[in-house]
Amino acid sequence: MSExxxxxxxxxxxVLDDLAxxxxxxxxxxxxxxxxxxxxxxxxxxxxLNFGMAAEFDGRCNLRFDDTNPAKEDPEYVxxxxxxxxxxxxxxxxxxxxxxxxxxxxxxALKLIRDGRAFVCDLSADxxxxxxxxxxxxxxxxxxxxxxxxxxxxxxxRMKAGEFxxxxxxxxxxxxxxxxxxxxxxxxxxxxxxVEHQNTGNAWCIYPMYDYAHVVSDAVEGITHSLCTLEFEDxxxxxxxxxxxxxxxxxxxxxDELDRLGLxxxxxxxxxxxxxxxDYLVMSKRKLLALVNDGLVAGWDDPRMPTLRGIxxxxxxxxxxxxxxxxxxxTKQESVLExxxxxxxxxxxxxxxxERRMAVVDPLKLVITNLPExxxxxxxxxxxxxxxxxxxxxxCFSRELWIEREDFMEVPPKGYHRLVPxxxxxxxxxxxxxxxxxxxxxxxxxVEVRCTLDDSTRHGLPGADRKVKGTIHWVSAKHAIAAETxxxxxxxxxxxxxxxxxxKTYRDHxxxxxxxxxxAQLEAALANVAPETRFQFERLGYFVADRKDHGxxxxxxxxxxxxxxxxxxxAK
RNA sequence: UGGGACGUCGCCAAGUCGGUAAGGCACGGGAUUUUGAUUCCCGCAUUCGAAGGUUCGAGUCCUUCCGUCCCAGCCA
Numbered sequence: 001m002s003e004x005x006x007x008x009x010x011x012x013x014x015v016l017d018d019l020a021x022x023x024x025x026x027x028x029x030x031x032x033x034x035x036x037x038x039x040x041x042x043x044x045x046x047x048x049l050n051f052g053m054a055a056e057f058d059g060r061c062n063l064r065f066d067d068t069n070p071a072k073e074d075p076e077y078v079x080x081x082x083x084x085x086x087x088x089x090x091x092x093x094x095x096x097x098x099x100x101x102x103x104x105x106x107x108x109a110l111k112l113i114r115d116g117r118a119f120v121c122d123l124s125a126d127x128x129x130x131x132x133x134x135x136x137x138x139x140x141x142x143x144x145x146x147x148x149x150x151x152x153x154x155x156x157x158r159m160k161a162g163e164f165x166x167x168x169x170x171x172x173x174x175x176x177x178x179x180x181x182x183x184x185x186x187x188x189x190x191x192x193x194x195v196e197h198q199n200t201g202n203a204w205c206i207y208p209m210y211d212y213a214h215v216v217s218d219a220v221e222g223i224t225h226s227l228c229t230l231e232f233e234d235x236x237x238x239x240x241x242x243x244x245x246x247x248x249x250x251x252x253x254x255x256d257e258l259d260r261l262g263l264x265x266x267x268x269x270x271x272x273x274x275x276x277x278x279d280y281l282v283m284s285k286r287k288l289l290a291l292v293n294d295g296l297v298a299g300w301d302d303p304r305m306p307t308l309r310g311i312x313x314x315x316x317x318x319x320x321x322x323x324x325x326x327x328x329x330x331t332k333q334e335s336v337l338e339x340x341x342x343x344x345x346x347x348x349x350x351x352x353x354x355e356r357r358m359a360v361v362d363p364l365k366l367v368i369t370n371l372p373e374x375x376x377x378x379x380x381x382x383x384x385x386x387x388x389x390x391x392x393x394x395x396c397f398s399r400e401l402w403i404e405r406e407d408f409m410e411v412p413p414k415g416y417h418r419l420v421p422x423x424x425x426x427x428x429x430x431x432x433x434x435x436x437x438x439x440x441x442x443x444x445x446x447v448e449v450r451c452t453l454d455d456s457t458r459h460g461l462p463g464a465d466r467k468v469k470g471t472i473h474w475v476s477a478k479h480a481i482a483a484e485t486x487x488x489x490x491x492x493x494x495x496x497x498x499x500x501x502x503x504k505t506y507r508d509h510x511x512x513x514x515x516x517x518x519x520a521q522l523e524a525a526l527a528n529v530a531p532e533t534r535f536q537f538e539r540l541g542y543f544v545a546d547r548k549d550h551g552x553x554x555x556x557x558x559x560x561x562x563x564x565x566x567x568x569x570x571a572k
Numbered sequence: 573u574g575g576g577a578c579g580u581c582g583c584c585a586a587g588u589c590g591g592u593a594a595g596g597c598a599c600g601g602g603a604u605u606u607u608g609a610u611u612c613c614c615g616c617a618u619u620c621g622a623a624g625g626u627u628c629g630a631g632u633c634c635u636u637c638c639g640u641c642c643c644a645g646c647c648a
Contacts (some may be wrong), residue, residue: 007586008586009586015576034647034648036647055626066648069647119644125645128646129644129645131596134575134644135574135643136573136645138574139644159646166646167646170642179574180575181574181576183575192646209645210648214648230578231642234576234642246618272577274641302622312586327595327597328596331578334578334642335584336583336584337597338582338637340582340583341597344597351610358607383605415608426606427606428607430606432606433604465606471605471606471608473607521630536607536609538609539607541609563607563609564608566609
């Protein structure tokens, strides 16, 4: 119902056209992370796009780990990635690894050599760089470029057998050293790395490069639409070159292996879209890693981190993230989205789903002097103002309450609607109270406000219709539960922390107030809730019971985000 | 004097075969409200990076120019 019509975008249009023309009977996509780090909100766009397109058109989407560089990858990440993808709400058709295809990829390399399209090159990395030329000058052919097929086959076999040292030789494609596109200047296909692989162990000591392995992986899996980000646009000619040289859907020498893996190959098309960027955040793996390693945040799942784990712990919902990404659209335009858009979707989602509770984050004592010491009353309050089916809860009310310190001011600014000396305010769900007295400590700080409750305005009575400017929330002091409450704010104080033109780095822009830990007073109904349960603490914001630290012995709530606050905005 | 891409409101983003600028967020104003929340109204680009040109008519076609991003890993 809240779903607006799905906005069309150029990739959906391509899929629509391909289906309409009969080019494909069904589509297949894949989400191909390298297991060398945690997923972040930027990845969520690719996940939603790939899984989303497949779901929308009854196709399939694989989760494929692009694990072609064993030096960087770790199985710890593959589990985390699987969990994050599922949390976001998606399920893969097949779970694969590029390394599942090492045999196929190797056979393809053999064909390239036999066809005179690849050669073993003895140049060192430095020499390759010299021969490559520059952006404006063409490169030169490697002196090993014209080796015969038999020699190449022999050398490549010996590379595979481990006869040569790391870095001493590569298998290179033979394309065009003069191409304006540097990716076409005889790119490396295989390098020697005598490193144990997280999935294949010590079976291989030569590993295929991304460009080569990725296209073969796409093709053997029968991926129809290979969606990736803009920086791979330059790689597409190489992607297509590989497909031209290696029609894996028609290579008899691949058949047994394809059958063994249950693969049905096809010719994929690579399509690039712009990545998701958000203001007030850094997204690079390097910087996120540094934040963790240097103790600037509490870990990969710190609620201030843009990792999916962090965002989850913060209390954002998968639905909100999906809506956010859907609304952002898919284009080839580089853009930076406002973080507030995401926050908006979170508020939208939580407003509808989160039950209301009362909690006081910065307590000030309020005593209702015309109530007896022993007064003990149980009120019934709605769990949700717009959804009766959410039921009601019991709320304890007594003579001494906690109210929010900022809801009382001795000298209020113009437009202040809350409690002031001699003024009236409504206690949510109770009635109208009038401030008769203010008690201060030796420093002159207010420690208690004393009020009288107007009995004719009690909730449910006709007198309750009497208008007062403000309504404030409260918690019965003697029934309150103290709980650790973490008030989060943005991690960075500037919109573009990556901008270092002024000589400052992202570290200089860390928001010193990105988290404030306080002891809040909660209403009793908040006792013993399950971790990850979300509530709106009325007038304060949305809060979630911490996924990790919250339990029966220690109650811990994280502020997901505040409510919109037009008063705070006006007061500025 | 390399190659590739992108430039429509503050941020995103629709704009079929050229026919006279959707929507969301933000922002401003108002109504409702026992959350200064939610909800609901109203307003918000004579203009599409710029300049020429073609045309009865151009964001959409042509030309030139300007700006931004990506590429010289045996990383992905």
